[in-house]
Amino acid sequence: MTMKNYTFSAPAEQTDRDEAARQKAFLERARRDVDDLAARLGRRPTCHINTFGCQMNAKDSEKLLGILLAAGYEETESEDADLVLFNTCTVRDNADQRVFGRLGRISHYKKKNPAMKIGICGCMMQEPSNVERIRKSYPYVDLIFGTHNLFRFAEYLCEVLESDKRIVELWNATDRIVEDLPSDRKYPYKAGVNITFGCNNFCTYCIVPYVRGRERSRRPGEILEEVRTLVSQGVKEIMLLGQNVNSYGRDLGDDITFARLLKACAEVEGVRLVRFMTPHPKDFSDEVLTVIADHPNISRHIHLPLQSGSTRVLKKMNRRYTKEQYIALAEKIRKAVPDASITTDIIVGFPTETHEDVDDTIDVVRRVGFDNAFTFIYSMRRGTPAATWEQIPEEIKKAEFQRVLTVVQETARKQAERLKGKILPGMVEEVNSQTEGYVTARLSCNMIVHIPGDASMIGRIFNIRLDRCCGFYYFGEAVGEI
């Protein structure tokens, strides 16, 4: 199938430029506040962000850190800082507990340093019960805000620095997208780019649509502008981010689709690799596959969350595809892009799941031959429909999980072996902390390879020979830079 060229609209009114200008004015004010604080302390104030959860949160933390650094803070690895921010995740109940534990432990730093400010934001704060708990039991928390008003952080920072009052601001929703504020990218050579915010799918186990709100797509012109800017700054690899990237553009009332956006991003001059996360199987179009097949600089890695192989359980999960449809899609992917790896997420122990349902999941794992799978034991998430259903006993969940895991590991090992002896391009990401004299690279198909080298190779792309398969990663050697 060939694709028609698509003309992208120039950045339009979607971005709230007045709000961006307002926040920049607050940032100027925060700079003066931080300078005053530095004068009182006799040193530059320090900040630390604790990030929990997914890549969307990691991306949000880059924005928060960008504001803090622009305001004059210095980043530190330690929680013994002048400002500590918790960017929280609420996908699992135990993530909530970890946050409360960490929050409790840092109170002694504040006793030592009364000027210290503590803030908490992110998905957990979109749940009133969590906010209430912090209000009551953590009186030393100075700032609470949620996911929808994160772009107002510069404003809240001023308020926190200029008063001793606790600032709490939570919004239920927003249709605003505020861009062009500072962001501190974690890696100079790769960057995430948001394409959608929120989710409309309401899978019955998932809290995301409640805490991140309805799906909103950014305008393609703005996304492309960001990609071009990143490339001009030396970024080689772009990760397009959204809860369901395949439904990108549906809310724009335009002719734009994810396939067209993906194509346009891959064709930006200088982009070496485009990844995307996460596609929903129900919305995966043939057009996307054609674009991937036609563009070698689109990642040969498709993460396609299965969740369950049982059509009955999938229905209860509100996933809106059947076992057969999922397998047919995976076969189509293997045919259209034979060098792509397919990875997945699987939940075991979902309410009402039977031994036979798990057999179905195992059947899908075998038939698709996943290159890797993140397998989770279902954990009840308060506030979701599935949390109100009868739960499977823990020991059954654990036994079924083990059955799935064994097959997942078998399959992944077999798939990894297929790469042995091949020479494939990969970007060096970091110095290997386990094996001296080695660095770690990631291939387009997401396989990790350890190769001899040093820090000067970070961010560079090499042809890598895959010599020794160690299950889920390789040892190999660079045979030339590309």
Ligand code: SF4
């Ligand atoms: S697609 Fe389903 S699992 Fe993914 S974020 Fe949306 S509701 Fe949650």
